[in-house]
Amino acid sequence: MTFGLAALHIVTQRKSAKAARARRVFAALRRGRIGKVAIVTVLTAIVFAIDTGTDLEIATPVFYIMVILIAVGMFSRREVIRLAVVCMVLTVFSATLTRTGSQEAGVINSGISIAAIAITTWLALRVVSAESAAYETRAQLIRIARVNSLGELAASIAHEVNQPLSAIATSGNACLRWLGADPPNLDRARLAATRIVEDANRASGIVGRIRQQVRGKGPRKTKTALNAVVLDALALAQGEMARHGTVVRTDLAPDLPMILGDRIQLQQVLGNLILNAIEASAGLPPARRVITLSTGVARGMVHLRVKDEGIGVPEQDLPLLFDAFWTTKDGGTGMGLAICRTIVEAHGGAMNVALPEPCGLEVTVSLPVRAKS
Amino acid sequence: MTDETESHEVPPVVRIIDDDASVRAAVEDLLASVGLEARSYPSTQAFLDSDEPEAPGCLVLDVRMPGQSGLDFQREMTGLGIGLPVIFITGHGDVPMSVRAMKDGAVEFLTKPFDDQALLDAIHDGIGRDRLRRAFECEIAALLARYSTLNAGERAVMALVVKGLLNKQVAGFLEVSEITVKVRRRQVMLKMGATSLPQLVRMYDSIAAQIEDVPALEDAPVR
Incomplete structure (x- = not known):
């Protein structure tokens, strides 16, 4: 059961050891x-x-x-x-x-x-x-x-957290049975309740460690041109698009203000949106396998829209789209859009989805224009 | 039978194999709250090292464990002579996994976190099955013990009588006198503790698979 976490521990330990070594070396250098x-x-x-x-x-x-x-x-x-x-x-x-x-x-x-x-x-x-x-x-x-391995990580988290949760549920039932006995066995009930608290702490510890791991060092924000990020992500997705016979249309605003962001994380968001759009277009007739990428600026925010012409999602499911583990894909983890939103929100931005006419799905990423400081 | 009543008196012990200590403690406590004795082990190896197979009961087995998986262990159990009924608990069960487990004779396949009543029901079911199995094995053992007191002539008579042959036919086939057959037949009924021919036939049927020195009767006439 501990495969996933053990690996995480090792990575974290190695990382912190590396960081400590780097700090020491740096200090020595300064000296x-x-x-x-x-x-x-x-x-x-x-x-x-x-x-x-x-x-x-x-x-x-x-x-x-x-x-x-x-x-x-x-x-x-x-x-x-x-x-x-x-x-x-x-x-x-x-x-x-x-x-x-x-x-x-x-x-x-x-x-x-x-x-x-x-x-x-x-x-x-x-x-x-x-x-x-x-x-x-x-x-x-x-x-x-x-970030790509997050999907696999999610499966491992599910298992790790499920163990203490299962123990909590069972201990809770045992506790109820001790209390319901005639006469109630308070000592055993107390022991069971103590175990519940311990397991709950263990579960939250696991979640905390994972969150720390996923967050990494937090976004490394630099002055970034969104259009360049779009082009980078497109270049990365080129192979996938060719394989699915998808055509991309870009409509990038020429003098887009700079934003403050982590280029890699934003690239990840975009890559994810583009891959989703490619997958949504996969079953369509070739003429409709078109993805439209557009950028623009409005009300102090830079907007990026990714639109496909697929079947979209039922309107009542729109609010669920960003929920973790909600997916329409076979074998999907349901983590993609949830992670995207986490990243975008860490940048002070927002993500929205809409169902454009006549068909398809349009995802909008809004990011604040770099503060003039 | 005395053996059977004895096995009823031995309190059942539920064995739990799960690599997660808190799951083990919780299940053990749940069972204690309904008055069931439980022993838990962190791995299949620990179970093999220290389990006392005499006590009836059942096995609550985790599917995914470091080392040997619960499913693989279930397959090995027959070879190891462990007849305990198995109840699987797993954090991430899927259909092929549960199909395999049930095909291999599992009592139940529960997904964590499981309903406590479902687990207790399965455990009671498992204990019941184990008692039946043990009682049956006791009965067979007793019959085999009685069968072993028969001499070769009596065994031959028994094998032919249960096929429905008349004394005269048995005598003809074995080339002995009809009187001899009658004497041996009475001895067989007496030693096996059978009061009627149908009862003797049922006894013979249930131990037939385990009788090693079956008299060579391939060409015996069948009535």
Whole structure:
């Protein structure tokens, strides 16, 4: 019974261990910052001293590359650029100080060195940013995977919570029977009631842990363009649409205000809505397998509409659509729209459904325009 | 029969196998509240290690457990010589699962959280079935014990008599005198404790499957 939760525990523990390690490393880095500045300064000084003190006809300042390469791993992008500029200035300065030797060679050497420093800086920074982009993408993928596995998680939660619930129901009945005995057995009834309280706490503990897990670190809100999110989600759903022969029509408002949101979570919401629409269109004649995606702005909110031309849902079921575990699909978990709404509401927005004429279902996501602060 | 009355006097014990401690405690307490003795085990292995099979009763078995599943254990029980009737409780039962359980002879298949009365009814039903089974087994054992006191000649006579053969035919087939057959037949009735031929036939029928040294009577005439 504990498979699901055990896995969760391990993940959570690993995560917190990782976070703690990261914090320690970060603190150490901050403590070591003075040391690093010292290393880079000393190296720069040595290169400068050799460069200035010798009149060899070689491009000694090329060794500033070493300083740059070391610094790239330790400092921010801006600081590395500053350091590169300092190195170039020192190169020129050193060239003017070196009076002996061929003037022409000195100029050429300085030119070579400055070019080398500039190119190295540029390449090193590109490598670093590519690495961090890769890291970021991987982190995002992991989060997407986590949200995707929510459906499976829900099944596991159902089992985990069902155990204490079942124990509570049985203990409750036992308690009633002890009380109903003649004479009532109060001690046994009290024991049964105590067990009920313990099991109820256990159940709520399970729910709490799951909620924490699902929530993760909460949305990482950044300035986001909704249209870009729409295009991203469409790109992800491309394969699914092609497989079902679904056509998408987009009507994106050109100058949509930015919103403050977690791009990945919003992408997840949209992906979910698009997949729902694809599934709703699947049984239709090809001409009606059309999904319309539109964005717009009204009353301080950015709106996104996803419309299909499927059979929709019975009107009386509209209010149930966002309920967890309510589903019209065979094998559906009924968690998709519930999770979507949780995400949208965490963004200060709202989700609505309507039955457009003549057919289909239209889901509207409204998100507040980024506050002007 | 004395054995049967004895088995009625031994109080039934309900065995509970569930990996969840609070479910075990709750079910045990529920049974205690109606005066039923229960013993619970966290796994099928723990049950096998320490159960006392003499006590009649039934088995309340969880379907999904780490290690061996309840359904698999049910299938193994016959091979292990455990005849306890099984009542399944499960958190997530589906139709194929319950069909399999019932086909394999389960008394009941309950989904958690279950109705307490439904569980108690099933348990009483299971205990009843176990008593019948044990009584039947006692009876068979007693008959076999009596049968074992018969000598080879008497067994041969019995096997032919219950087929409806006359003394004369039995004598002819066994190539002994009719007197001998009559003497042996009286001995058979006496030793088996049968007061009439139909009763002897019923006795023979219920132990026939367990008689190992059936006299070779393939070509005996059937009346």
